[in-house]
Amino acid sequence: MSSFLPIRSKTVRTSVLNLVALLVLGCATWAQSTEFATVNPVTHTLTITIKGTLGPVLEGTDPLGGDGQSGVVTVMASESLSPVKHTINSATYSIPAGAITLTVGSKKFKSQNPSNMIVRLTNSADTLTLITSVTVSGINATITDTTFLKAGSWTTAVLKHPTLFKPTPQKVTSAVTANGPGCKLKYVVFGGTTVLGFNGTASNSSTVDPVLPDEDVDQ
Numbered sequence: 001m002s003s004f005l006p007i008r009s010k011t012v013r014t015s016v017l018n019l020v021a022l023l024v025l026g027c028a029t030w031a032q033s034t035e036f037a038t039v040n041p042v043t044h045t046l047t048i049t050i051k052g053t054l055g056p057v058l059e060g061t062d063p064l065g066g067d068g069q070s071g072v073v074t075v076m077a078s079e080s081l082s083p084v085k086h087t088i089n090s091a092t093y094s095i096p097a098g099a100i101t102l103t104v105g106s107k108k109f110k111s112q113n114p115s116n117m118i119v120r121l122t123n124s125a126d127t128l129t130l131i132t133s134v135t136v137s138g139i140n141a142t143i144t145d146t147t148f149l150k151a152g153s154w155t156t157a158v159l160k161h162p163t164l165f166k167p168t169p170q171k172v173t174s175a176v177t178a179n180g181p182g183c184k185l186k187y188v189v190f191g192g193t194t195v196l197g198f199n200g201t202a203s204n205s206s207t208v209d210p211v212l213p214d215e216d217v218d219q
Helices: 004-039
Strands: 044-059 070-078 090-095 100-104 107-110 115-121 125-136 139-150 170-172 184-189 192-208
Touching: 044 184, 070 090, 070 115, 100 125, 107 125, 139 170, 139 192
Parallel strands: none
Antiparallel strands: 044 070, 044 192, 070 100, 090 115, 100 107, 115 125, 125 139, 139 184, 170 192, 184 192
């Protein structure tokens, strides 16, 4: 009996040490998994759509004939973007070519160059301004679309990354003057400027970007 007890105690100690080692290894593995999830967040794409009727003509002669036509402006932006410029109440984001589409009547156009998306938060309204360039019937045109949303539609988080506004959809109303508040679409062709009112609705949605599988390093 005297020789059996020390051996048993040693066996118990060894088992306890093995159990502790397994627990430590499990905690380390869990911590690594948590860290991996933190540095690899799921990304989303924000889509904003403004649709309605263009007009009246607030400035210029409307050589492209947009007055009275149906209009749709759509912009897509990654919610992972950071502003290229910001102030205490505004943020300017650079979005890639092709991220803005414009439909006037039966004609559809897509941005040809990187564009600017400007969000501004004020006490009277939250505004979205899109500045881009398109080609209309072989003519280069600079487009500026300005949408006035309800004040408080965005939280201040939009000044750090593009985010959803609420409520959605919401009614938007046309400006009365070219430089006054309200929704409008401005285009410049041949050095001349035309400003059209824009009356309709604004909505937005967010979708998860597709996640591609990791490459197999063994192949």
